[in-house]
Amino acid sequence: MALLEIKDLQTQFFTSAGTVKAVDGVSYTVEQGETVAVVGESGSGKSVTAMSIMRLIPWPPGKIVGGSINFDGQDLLTLTDDEMRNIRGRDIGMIFQEPMTSLNPVLSIGLQLMEPMIAHLGMSEADAMKKAVGLLGLVGISEPERRLAQYPHHLSGGMRQRVVIAMALACDPKLIIADEPTTALDVTIQAQILELMKNLTRDLGVAMIIITHNLGVVARYADRVNVMYAGRIIESGIATDIYHRPRHPYTLALLKSVPRMDRQRAAKLDPVDGQPPELTKLDDGCSFRPRCRFATDVCAKSFPPLEEIEPGHTSACFEKENLAKEVKDVIG
Amino acid sequence: MSKYIFKRVLLMIPTLIGAGVLVFFLMRLIPGDVCELRFAGTGLYVDQAQIDTCRSNLGIDRPMFVQFADFMIGFFTFNFGDSMWTGKPILFEIGLRFELSLQVAIMATFVAVIIAIPLGAISAIKQDTWLDYAVRTFAIAGIAIPSFWLGIMIILGLLIVTQQVTGIPWMPPIDYKPIWVDPAHNIAQLIWPAVATGYRYSAVATRMTRSALLEVLREDYIRTARAKGLIEKIVINRHALKNAMLPVVTIIGIEFAFLMGGLVVTEQVFNLNGIGKLFIESVQNHDYAMTEALVMLVVLIFVVTNFIIDLCYAWLDPRIRYS
Numbered sequence: 001m002a003l004l005e006i007k008d009l010q011t012q013f014f015t016s017a018g019t020v021k022a023v024d025g026v027s028y029t030v031e032q033g034e035t036v037a038v039v040g041e042s043g044s045g046k047s048v049t050a051m052s053i054m055r056l057i058p059w060p061p062g063k064i065v066g067g068s069i070n071f072d073g074q075d076l077l078t079l080t081d082d083e084m085r086n087i088r089g090r091d092i093g094m095i096f097q098e099p100m101t102s103l104n105p106v107l108s109i110g111l112q113l114m115e116p117m118i119a120h121l122g123m124s125e126a127d128a129m130k131k132a133v134g135l136l137g138l139v140g141i142s143e144p145e146r147r148l149a150q151y152p153h154h155l156s157g158g159m160r161q162r163v164v165i166a167m168a169l170a171c172d173p174k175l176i177i178a179d180e181p182t183t184a185l186d187v188t189i190q191a192q193i194l195e196l197m198k199n200l201t202r203d204l205g206v207a208m209i210i211i212t213h214n215l216g217v218v219a220r221y222a223d224r225v226n227v228m229y230a231g232r233i234i235e236s237g238i239a240t241d242i243y244h245r246p247r248h249p250y251t252l253a254l255l256k257s258v259p260r261m262d263r264q265r266a267a268k269l270d271p272v273d274g275q276p277p278e279l280t281k282l283d284d285g286c287s288f289r290p291r292c293r294f295a296t297d298v299c300a301k302s303f304p305p306l307e308e309i310e311p312g313h314t315s316a317c318f319e320k321e322n323l324a325k326e327v328k329d330v331i332g
Numbered sequence: 333m334s335k336y337i338f339k340r341v342l343l344m345i346p347t348l349i350g351a352g353v354l355v356f357f358l359m360r361l362i363p364g365d366v367c368e369l370r371f372a373g374t375g376l377y378v379d380q381a382q383i384d385t386c387r388s389n390l391g392i393d394r395p396m397f398v399q400f401a402d403f404m405i406g407f408f409t410f411n412f413g414d415s416m417w418t419g420k421p422i423l424f425e426i427g428l429r430f431e432l433s434l435q436v437a438i439m440a441t442f443v444a445v446i447i448a449i450p451l452g453a454i455s456a457i458k459q460d461t462w463l464d465y466a467v468r469t470f471a472i473a474g475i476a477i478p479s480f481w482l483g484i485m486i487i488l489g490l491l492i493v494t495q496q497v498t499g500i501p502w503m504p505p506i507d508y509k510p511i512w513v514d515p516a517h518n519i520a521q522l523i524w525p526a527v528a529t530g531y532r533y534s535a536v537a538t539r540m541t542r543s544a545l546l547e548v549l550r551e552d553y554i555r556t557a558r559a560k561g562l563i564e565k566i567v568i569n570r571h572a573l574k575n576a577m578l579p580v581v582t583i584i585g586i587e588f589a590f591l592m593g594g595l596v597v598t599e600q601v602f603n604l605n606g607i608g609k610l611f612i613e614s615v616q617n618h619d620y621a622m623t624e625a626l627v628m629l630v631v632l633i634f635v636v637t638n639f640i641i642d643l644c645y646a647w648l649d650p651r652i653r654y655s
Contacts, residue, residue: 056558060460089561096559101552106574106649116560151650167560 001073002029003174003207004053009067011045011052014060018280022048022062024231030175035201035208037222037239039215039254043276045231046211050177053209054094055084072174090120093168095197097180099160103152109136109163110148116170135166140196158189165197175207182217194221215258219243224312227251230277230287233306237313247315249292249323286318294319333646333653340642344635351631352407352624356400359620365392366416366618390416392620403624412625417617422625425610430629432508433606435518436525437591443530444537445584449573451534452541452580457568459546467538474535483528483601490524506603525602529595533587540583544576551575577648585641586634593630 011023023045030036038046051057052064055076069076072091076084088094096102104112113135114128123131129148136144139162152160161181168176178197182190198221201208210222218225218239225242227235227250235248246252253272274291285300286292292299298318306316317323367386371378387393391402406412412422455467487503494502504521511518548554549572557571596608607626614622646653 054559056555085561085563087561088559094556094559096552096556098552102556104553104557104571104575105651107570108650115557115562115566119560119562119566151654153651154654164556167556 002070003032003034003072004030004209005068005070006049006053007068007070009049009052009069010065011048011057011062012065013062015280020279021231021282022279023052024282025067026228026231026233027067028226028233028236030207030209032174033201033205033207035198035210035221035223037218037225038209038211038228039213039218039225040228041213041272041276043279044228046228047179049228050094050179050209050211053177054088054092055079056088086120089116089173090171091174093171093173093176095161095164095168095176095178095181098184099157099164100184102164103160105152107151108148109150109152109155113148113163113167113170116167120171131170132166135170136163138169138200139163139166140192141166157185158193161185161189161193162196165193165200169200169204169206172204173206175209176201177209177211179211180213181210183212183214197221215254227254230282231279232287232303232316234288234316235314236306241310241313245313245324245327247309247313247320247323247327248288248317249294249319250288252323252327253291286316294322336646336652337643340639344639347635348407348628348631349404352404352628353400355624355627356403359623360396362618364618366390366620367392369618370417392416403621407625407628413621415614415619415622417614417619417622422622425622426607426625426629429606429610431510432522432604433592433595433608435511436522436529436595436604436606437588439522439526440530440533440591441584441588443526444534444587447530447534448537449541449580452538453545453568453573455538455542456545456549467542471535471538471542474531474538477532478597479529479532479595480597480601482531483525483598486524486528487601504602508605521602522604525595525598525604528601529591529598533591536587537580537583541576541580544579545572548572548576574648578645581641581644581648585637585644589630589634589637592633593626 006029007027009023009026010021013020013022026045026049028036028038038049040046048057048062053069053071053076055064057064064077067077071087076087079087103109110129110132113132114123114125117123117128117131118125132148133144136147141147141159141162147155147163152163155163165181168178176197181197182193185193194217197208197210200206210217212218222239225235225237225239226233227242227248229250235242235246235251242251243255246255250272253270256270257272272291277287277290283300284302286295286304289295289299294317296319304316304318306314308314309320365387367383367390370386371383384393392399394402410423414420415422415425418425451467451470455464455471458464491501491503494500504524505517506521508521509517554567554571557567562571593607593611595604595606596612598604599606599608607629610622611626613619614626
């Protein structure tokens with residue numbers, strides 16, 4: 001059985017401008033020890049999906065209105081608040097985007113690191129401190145004993161992100177959700193952090209959901225990829241399939257917009273035309289239709305279902321056959 | 333850290349000198365002086381010689397800068413001289429009232445803090461619920477209602493309620509006894525002005541706590557704390573409140589210093605012989621020496637309070653402590 005199985009998840013925000021369907025019927029699974037990437041532009045619903053798994057959507061204005069999230073044999077959406085709190089930080093660890101702001105500036109690194117162990121594992125302070133030293137060593141922070149007494153402002157962004165990773169690992173979770181863990185970091189540090197996360201999840205057998213808009217990250221670190229657009233998954237498959245045989249015009253456009261070192265410098269980038277749709281003004285048709293050069297009349301009538309093209313590779317597009325012909329160019 | 337403290341202490345000196353310059357020269361801009369006023373009060377004919385003698389006795393006929401130097405040296409050696417109006421030593425006159433004013437200020441601060449921090453916190457956590465609206469109404473009312481009016485209402489309320497309940501109207505005592513002489517009498521007298529001024533004070537601090545906490549609760553590190561699965565009590569008390577306390581501590585400090593010299597009207601209502609009343613009298617009497625000493629006292633309280641606030645900052649925020 002899958003470690004995490006999300007079925008038809010719907011999360012909406014009730015704002016004065018109307019109801020925002022931030023996540024509109026998302027389903028995916030994460031197997032034990034597997035790394036799954038969720039890719040998409042800002043506002044595509046990838047972070048909201050993650051926060052829904054943690055049940056940390058702030059109400060008001062946000063609410064999970066439908067679906068189920070099965071984690072390790074129980075539906076997270078039916079748990080009481082206390083039960084859910086025991087899962088957060090213990091069974092599911094979370095790594096956030098902004099290491100500069102995701103640590104509390106007035107509490108010591110040691111205390112912040114020890115908190116989940118004391119809260120969930122009932123560890124004594126001395127034991128938690130011992131383990132904290134070990135964790136800091138594990139994520140590659142030098143002089144871990146000294147760091148415990150330091151505060152976040154003593155550390156660089158990359159170091160802070162390592163602390164956040166250590167925090168997520170503190171209670172030996174089964175799943176880690178990393179929400180754009182490297183977006184705010186320098187490119188050289190990004191590689192280090194990603195490498196660290198990959199090694200740790202592999203060595204410790206932890207499953208990971210990595211949310212990103214960086215397709216380079218996906219290619220190197222993810223086993224499977226879900227591409228999201230306007231609150232839905234529009235393509236899903238193993239990383240190599242998505243890369244070499246994209247079957248959705250949005251995925252194709254994303255791949256084409258990535259700058260590549262092996263192309264001539266004069267070659268122009270090919271950005272995705274247009275803007276992401278306003279989530280309050282979606283109609284019944286395909287939400288990518290206004291930006292899609294393959295769009296036909298049928299695309300306006302209903303949202304294309306997510307259909308399997310080949311084993312383990314699905315796409316939500318009526319024109320996937322047409323698209324397939326063009327794909328060879330991308331791989332180049 | 334010791335460098336931080338040393339710097340703060342050094343910063344006090346220019347502040348005190350600046351305040352000294354201001355009060356000294358501003359006082360002398362007011363037309364008339366203590367001698368003219370004293371003789372005018374007699375209603376008799378006064379010749380210039382008498383006024384001159386009076387002025388020379390008080391030393392206010394000397395050149396301005398000599399008087400100023402005298403005043404500043406006096407201040408830094410805690411030798412303020414005698415009141416120009418009563419002739420008694422200034423330190424004695426202030427000493428009589430200081431205790432009372434200090435006690436009211438401390439009690440009002442106590443009332444304010446025990447009301448403001450829990451109320452502000454509840455209001456922020458339960459934002460936009462009826463509880464939040466209730467607290468906000470309470471706070472707005474506190475800011476809108478003048479302390480002296482509330483004081484009058486309290487006295488009237490006490491009279492009416494005790495009349496109804498016991499048949500004998502009761503009013504707070506009007507003569508001051510120090511707390512170590514007669515604690516019951518002392519508290520019975522001073523608790524009411526402390527509540528009247530503490531309410532306004534708590535209203536300001538409640539609003540500050542609420543807005544600071546609301547801001548902190550939106551921070552990423554609060555989300556991190558929740559994602560760690562901490563119970564809400566720890567999230568609020570440990571992660572949020574400590575960060576939200578900085579502006580609240582500032583407000584509490586400033587209000588405290590204000591209470592030490594600014595309770596002019598409330599003191600009248602409760603018939604308290606405090607620093608505020610002495611202030612009014614000394615200004616009306618053109619008592620330069622007394623007014624200057626009082627202003628410097630209030631400035632000193634402000635400066636020392638600010639210093640304590642700075643120490644609190646360093647205690648609350650390691651970024652200040654280690655910089």
